[in-house]
Amino acid sequence: MQSSARTPAEKRPRVAIVDDDPDVRFTLEALLHENGFDAVPLAGSKDYFDLGTPPNIDLVLIDLKLNGESGLSLAINVREQHDIPIVMLTGVGDEVDKIVGLETGADDYLTKPFNPRELIARIRAVLRRCGVLHSGGSSPQAPASDALRFGDKLLDRSKRELLNTAGEEIPLTNAEYRLLEFFLRNPNRVIPRAEMLSELGNDLSQYVDRTIDVLILRLRRKIESVPSKPVHLQTRRGQGYIFVDHPGHTRE
Incomplete structure (x- = not known):
């Protein structure tokens, strides 16, 4: 660009x-x-x-x-x-x-x-x-209250960035970012699709439940080591999804 x-x-x-x-x-x-x-x-x-x-x-x-x-x-x-x-x-x-x-x-x-x-x-x-600004440049570092951690990743809410353990950005779309932040604010709780759609509001309210499933698949590719066997973003069949912030919980 x-x-x-x-x-x-x-x-x-x-x-x-x-x-x-x-x-x-x-x-x-x-x-x-x-x-x-x-x-x-x-x-x-x-x-x-x-x-x-x-x-x-x-x-x-x-x-x-x-x-x-x-x-x-x-x-x-x-x-x-x-x-x-x-x-x-x-x-x-x-x-x-x-x-x-x-x-x-x-x-x-x-x-x-x-x-x-x-x-x-x-x-x-x-x-x-687009390369006009650079991560870690002139923007101030986010305070601890604006950083949500899970596994080896960190979500910097002040910059709207997802970072890996090396401090490199994992690009997220707006909808992916909002959904991930919502999960991180509500860990270890089964969340039905209807609640996710309501949280995302105008972004997705005109769409069907399938939109959530597509977003979940895209997020898993970005945050899970093995997307087909998710450690954090798990499915609860017939109920919705749950974000496990600490490994050890039983998967689907």
């Missing part, structure tokens, strides 16, 4: 904010500045493309519903023309699967109203995946 040549040590990452609400732009600009980013507030796609080709930015935040135009169309154009990381901002009830599931090029999305801390974590995670 293309990005500007500067490194985190040279300049603060530059984030464009495309939102037709001036109050939202002002709030996001202040939030980004407070967290080590330079912000470029823009009212719509015309302002974005006026930045030039390629624009001097590292990531673009795009509101799905812009005044008189589609944020979705803008995201597609951004990816086709500039290949810049994209985070979509959506409203409750928007068809999120059409944003992240179709070929729009969006790297992540967040539903309004959102937690400011989560937005910053999402932006940093996308920039790290």
